Amino acid sequence: MLKAFKTGIAAAVLTAAAVGTAAADGPKLYHDKYFWQESMQRMATFAAEKQHPFEPTPYATDQYQAFIATGVQSGNPPDLFTWWNGTKLKELVDSGALQPLDDLWKEAVDAGQMDPSAAELYKVDGKIYGVPLHLSSWVVFYNKKLFDKAGVTPPKSWDELLATADKLKGAGITPFVATVQDGWRGFIWFEELLIRTDPETYLKLNAGEASYTSDAVKKVFQIWGDLYAKGYFTPATSNEEVLSFARGDAAMYLMGDWAIQNIVEGGLKPGDDFGAFVMPNITPDLPAAVIGEGSPIVVSKTGAAKPEVADFVRWWMTDEAAAAWAKDPSLYIGNVKAPKPNVIVKDVSEALAAAKARTLPRYWEASPSDIVLPAVEEFNRFMVDPKPAVAEEVMQNVQKIADDYWAQHKQ
Amino acid sequence: MQSSRPKPSPREKAAQRANFLTALCFLAPAVLLVTVFLLVPLIYNVWISFTGWAKFSGIDRFVGVANYSQAFSNPKFFEAAGNTVSWIVASLVLPIGLGLGFALLLRGIRGAEAFKTVFFVPRLLAPTAIGTIWYYVFADNGTLNAMLSGVGLGDWTRSWLYDPLMITPAMIIAHTWQTTGLVMVLLLLGLAALPTEPLEAAQVEGATPFQIFRHIVLPMLLPTLLVVTIISVIAGFTTFDLVWVMGRDYPNRSTLTLAVHQYWETFRSNRWAYGASVAVLIGLIALLITWVQTLLQQKLEDRAK
Numbered sequence: 087m088l089k090a091f092k093t094g095i096a097a098a099v100l101t102a103a104a105v106g107t108a109a110a111d112g113p114k115l116y117h118d119k120y121f122w123q124e125s126m127q128r129m130a131t132f133a134a135e136k137q138h139p140f141e142p143t144p145y146a147t148d149q150y151q152a153f154i155a156t157g158v159q160s161g162n163p164p165d166l167f168t169w170w171n172g173t174k175l176k177e178l179v180d181s182g183a184l185q186p187l188d189d190l191w192k193e194a195v196d197a198g199q200m201d202p203s204a205a206e207l208y209k210v211d212g213k214i215y216g217v218p219l220h221l222s223s224w225v226v227f228y229n230k231k232l233f234d235k236a237g238v239t240p241p242k243s244w245d246e247l248l249a250t251a252d253k254l255k256g257a258g259i260t261p262f263v264a265t266v267q268d269g270w271r272g273f274i275w276f277e278e279l280l281i282r283t284d285p286e287t288y289l290k291l292n293a294g295e296a297s298y299t300s301d302a303v304k305k306v307f308q309i310w311g312d313l314y315a316k317g318y319f320t321p322a323t324s325n326e327e328v329l330s331f332a333r334g335d336a337a338m339y340l341m342g343d344w345a346i347q348n349i350v351e352g353g354l355k356p357g358d359d360f361g362a363f364v365m366p367n368i369t370p371d372l373p374a375a376v377i378g379e380g381s382p383i384v385v386s387k388t389g390a391a392k393p394e395v396a397d398f399v400r401w402w403m404t405d406e407a408a409a410a411w412a413k414d415p416s417l418y419i420g421n422v423k424a425p426k427p428n429v430i431v432k433d434v435s436e437a438l439a440a441a442k443a444r445t446l447p448r449y450w451e452a453s454p455s456d457i458v459l460p461a462v463e464e465f466n467r468f469m470v471d472p473k474p475a476v477a478e479e480v481m482q483n484v485q486k487i488a489d490d491y492w493a494q495h496k497q
Numbered sequence: 498m499q500s501s502r503p504k505p506s507p508r509e510k511a512a513q514r515a516n517f518l519t520a521l522c523f524l525a526p527a528v529l530l531v532t533v534f535l536l537v538p539l540i541y542n543v544w545i546s547f548t549g550w551a552k553f554s555g556i557d558r559f560v561g562v563a564n565y566s567q568a569f570s571n572p573k574f575f576e577a578a579g580n581t582v583s584w585i586v587a588s589l590v591l592p593i594g595l596g597l598g599f600a601l602l603l604r605g606i607r608g609a610e611a612f613k614t615v616f617f618v619p620r621l622l623a624p625t626a627i628g629t630i631w632y633y634v635f636a637d638n639g640t641l642n643a644m645l646s647g648v649g650l651g652d653w654t655r656s657w658l659y660d661p662l663m664i665t666p667a668m669i670i671a672h673t674w675q676t677t678g679l680v681m682v683l684l685l686l687g688l689a690a691l692p693t694e695p696l697e698a699a700q701v702e703g704a705t706p707f708q709i710f711r712h713i714v715l716p717m718l719l720p721t722l723l724v725v726t727i728i729s730v731i732a733g734f735t736t737f738d739l740v741w742v743m744g745r746d747y748p749n750r751s752t753l754t755l756a757v758h759q760y761w762e763t764f765r766s767n768r769w770a771y772g773a774s775v776a777v778l779i780g781l782i783a784l785l786i787t788w789v790q791t792l793l794q795q796k797l798e799d800r801a802k
Contacts, residue, residue: 148764155767159555181553269746323656324637459766467748470659 112139165389172451204420216382272465588733596680628742687721
């Protein structure tokens with residue numbers, strides 16, 4: 087009896103070990119995009135079928151940053167992981183932990199797979215340090231039913247946008263959803279209004295060469311405050327932002343196009359129930375522009391030595407992988423052969439290409455995070471209490487934070 | 498009392514040594530665990546608090562007390578300290594007041610067991626779950642606002658969790674809801690253990706129920722109350738989960754307690770050395786509170802003797 091039991095245990099252990107080995111096949115891809123984990127797992131199954139296995143391994147964002155930082159500190163970062171572009175990528179590159187991926191990019195571009203401009207976001211000092219997990223443009227989604235109800239069409243200029251908002255309001259529909267949900271969203275309208283009025287100041291602000299108390303920023307808060315005063319926004323305190331748009335609490339929603347999947351989960355169909363347009367410029371003679379965002383998958387120097395890591399990255403940029411990733415979770419990685427994830431991304435990217443729009447980096451990645459985090463809290467404070475006096479305080483406080491930061495970090 | 502001991506014989510000495518070695522063997526696992534998982538990290542944390550910590554290269558230099566002076570010049574630190582004091586005061590007054598009230602009310606009534614169970618159930622839930630439940634009670638489209646609108650008090654509805662005067666009370670209500678049950682059960686146990694003779698004597702003498710409570714029950718219940726106080730103060734002082742779930746996103750982080758401030762600075766802002774110094778300060782304050790409580794307990798025991 088005992089012998090049989092022991093044999094049984096041994097068999098179970100062996101089976102578990104065998105299963106463990108099979109599941110652990112392929113490099114681990116660490117990430118903090120837990121909301122895409124299920125899609126990543128389906129992607130991993132597909133990848134394994136195609137002989138390019140990987141194992142998506144999610145973390146909560148806070149712990150994730152600590153995990154990567156300690157890995158880099160001890161000289162043992164993960165082989166393959168997702169990161170952010172902009173200042174955050176530069177920090178990591180400066181630590182010497184990352185492997186440039188120019189060779190793999192060259193292969194993919196030469197094979198007619200990848201759009202070379204998709205690498206721009208991941209360049210640090212002329213070298214490319216990542217491949218896109220997703221490339222997103224920040225657009226205004228609009229609810230087609232509510233637009234029809236108010237008899238309006240997507241606006242082409244800022245004046246048209248204001249007229250649209252006015253008509254919606256007249257029809258009893260709140261024009262925009264915007265909240266401070268999860269604490270990070272405060273920069274969205276700030277950044278958008280600034281690039282629509284004075285994009286050069288936006289870039290200078292990120293580089294520490296312009297002030298948060300400058301006229302350009304004052305103008306942003308004035309426009310933003312006016313929109314609030316006219317009752318154009320839903321309450322900033324809702325904790326159901328995407329659902330709120332999907333339910334039709336308001337007609338328009340400014341967000342990265344990665345949110346399409348979330349809106350779909352809320353019950354709307356892209357193209358049929360909702361569309362998107364790029365926010366028109368407020369200063370009319372400005373060139374076309376859009377906020378771009380794209381988390382990279384990066385490879386550490388230790389990971390670069392392993393053939394299975396390079397194999398996975400190479401495969402990730404093919405149309406086979408890009409098409410699967412475009413279907414689920416509807417994300418675009420800059421592959422030109424694969425079909426676009428959905429009709430909205432297709433229309434927007436065509437419109438942007440036709441207008442030769444310039445892609446500007448998102449505030450979250452473009453400004454140093456020591457400024458971004460407290461600044462976003464200040465912007466949130468304004469959204470909850472959008473009075474001119476609060477705007478004044480917010481500008482002063484953020485400038486003080488920026489002063490402190492740049493005093494220590496200016497070369 | 499023995500003033501001088503007889504010298505132990507060599508045999509006794511050997512036995513003592515063997516005893517000591519046996520004791521050491523039994524102690525070793527505990528000593529090892531405490532050293533590896535408590536003492537070493539503690540000392541390491543204190544060391545970190547005196548260094549500069551660069552995000553990707555680790556400890557890069559010794560900075561003396563710079564992290565501590567940063568804490569003392571950081572308004573957020575004092576805001577968090579102030580909030581922590583409100584939490585301690587509230588968790589002293591509310592769960593103990595309500596717990597004592599419920600304990601006295603439920604004592605000896607029919608169906609007391611059922612009530613006790615109902616009051617104790619929230620204690621069994623994880624604080625994070627409690628935070629989520631109460632988040633939806635106080636949310637814009639949550640239960641409270643729906644109830645107010647339902648009974649015609651629509652004017653009273655508001656964004657409770659974004660109202661500077663309401664956010665901390667809202668979180669404290671959730672905390673009280675969770676902690677009152679345990680306090681009540683402990684006090685009921687304390688009440689059950691009281692001797693009945695003094696109570697009966699007082700009744701025979703014609704004392705009013707309030708007099709009996711004030712002069713007989715309360716003094717005899719003091720040791721239990723002290724234990725409950727210690728538990729409540731520690732619960733208030735270490736509040737993390739509820740604030741993290743319900744008040745983390747409050748604009749400007751003006752609702753954070755010291756524990757959440759420390760976590761935020763360490764992991765959100767990647768200021769690890771500064772976070773370590775806040776952790777040391779929290780430890781020192783906790784030590785101070787415990788010391789005062791030990792003194793009180795000592796006093797109480799002396800009085801009882």
